[in-house]
Amino acid sequence: MIMVKIILLAMVIILAAMALLQKKTVPSVISFVMMMFLLGIYYLLMDEKLLGLFQIFVYTGGIVVLTLFGVTVIGAKYPEITNRPWAIVIILIVTIGFLIVPFLIPSMAPAEKAIPASEQVKVFTDRYAELVIFLGVVASSILYGGIRMLHTLKHEKE
Amino acid sequence: MVGFYMDAFFAIVLFSIGMIGVTSKADFLKIFFSLEMLLNAVILILASAAYHLGLTRGLAIAYVIIVIATLEAAAGILIFILSYRKTKEIIPDKMNKAVDDDL
Numbered sequence: 001m002i003m004v005k006i007i008l009l010a011m012v013i014i015l016a017a018m019a020l021l022q023k024k025t026v027p028s029v030i031s032f033v034m035m036m037f038l039l040g041i042y043y044l045l046m047d048e049k050l051l052g053l054f055q056i057f058v059y060t061g062g063i064v065v066l067t068l069f070g071v072t073v074i075g076a077k078y079p080e081i082t083n084r085p086w087a088i089v090i091i092l093i094v095t096i097g098f099l100i101v102p103f104l105i106p107s108m109a110p111a112e113k114a115i116p117a118s119e120q121v122k123v124f125t126d127r128y129a130e131l132v133i134f135l136g137v138v139a140s141s142i143l144y145g146g147i148r149m150l151h152t153l154k155h156e157k158e
Numbered sequence: 159m160v161g162f163y164m165d166a167f168f169a170i171v172l173f174s175i176g177m178i179g180v181t182s183k184a185d186f187l188k189i190f191f192s193l194e195m196l197l198n199a200v201i202l203i204l205a206s207a208a209y210h211l212g213l214t215r216g217l218a219i220a221y222v223i224i225v226i227a228t229l230e231a232a233a234g235i236l237i238f239i240l241s242y243r244k245t246k247e248i249i250p251d252k253m254n255k256a257v258d259d260d261l
Contacts, residue, residue, distance in 0.1 A: 002161070002164075005161075005164070006164065009164070009165070009168040010168075012168065012172065013168060013171050013172060013175070016172055016175045016176075016195050017175055019188075019191050019195075020175065020178070020179045020182075020184070020188055020191065020192065025187060028187070028188070028191070029187075032191050032194070035195075035198075036194075036198065039198055039201075039202065042202075043205055046205060046206070046209045047209065048205050048208065048209065048217065050221075051201075051205055051217060051220055051221065054221060054224050055201075055224065058224055058225070058228060059224050059227065059228060062228040062231065062232075063194065063228065063231050066231050066232060066235045067187065067190075067231075067235065069235065070187065070235045070238060070239060071187070073239050073242075074187075074238075074239065074242055074248060084181055084182065084183065087177075087178070087181035087182070088178065090181075091174055091177045091178055091181070094174070094177065095170060095171075095173075095174040098170045098173065098174075099167070099170055132221060132222060132225045135222070135225045135226060135229055136225055138229060139225070139228055139229035139232055142229065142232050142233055142236070143232040143236075146232065146233075146236035149236075149240075150236075150239065150240075153243070
């Protein structure tokens with residue numbers, strides 16, 4: 001099982017790098033979407049069913065639609081990435097720092113009593129469900145308003 | 159515990175890839191992908207901590223992050239499309255110059 005998880009996570013990293021290195025937009029979008037989908041599968045393997053389904057249906061699905069909408073409006077040919085040398089150095093320092101932090105966590109934060117998977121949904125609905133629904137309504141309103149605005153702008157131009 | 163370290167390692171690598179993308183002179187879409195990678199790395203750490211260490215409070219935050227990220231994606235793509243229509247540029251670094259030229 002652990003080998004399957006390692007392979008899944010390695011594929012996630014490879015697909016993430018491919019999403020940034022691809023010259024054409026559509027393969028880049030496909031790599032990115034596959035990365036998010038595999039992460040969703042990984043959460044399902046970890047018994048985080050709600051999170052996995054959220055990741056696949058809400059996150060991956062929503063972002064695919066939005067990015068494809070953007071690609072159809074803008075076009076499929078984008079320029080290549082050029083990196084800033086100072087940024088690479090800072091990122092290397094930050095990464096090495098982060099790699100040390102997980103080894104400090106057990107001494108910093110002792111594990112609290114685990115909530116069984118059947119009660120996790122209850123914890124979520126008790127604490128955050130209303131906030132999530134509210135943000136979902138706001139998100140859909142922004143999306144709808146944006147599309148209406150583009151529609152209006154297009155007609156104004158004509 | 160080994161499982162958590164493994165997840166944390168991959169999450170940090172994913173976070174680094176995202177940071178490289180965010181700081182590069184890439185087009186808007188790739189910067190947007192990189193931002194999502196940063197958020198995904200955080201969600202991976204939270205889920206892993208919930209599964210391996212029993213820190214289940216993080217899981218609720220992960221759900222909220224997913225919803226906010228979707229919202230951010232909607233707003234971000236629309237801003238991108240509108241700025242493209244205005245400046246005809248897809249690289250944020252060059253947008254300033256395009257706006258100055260227009261003025």
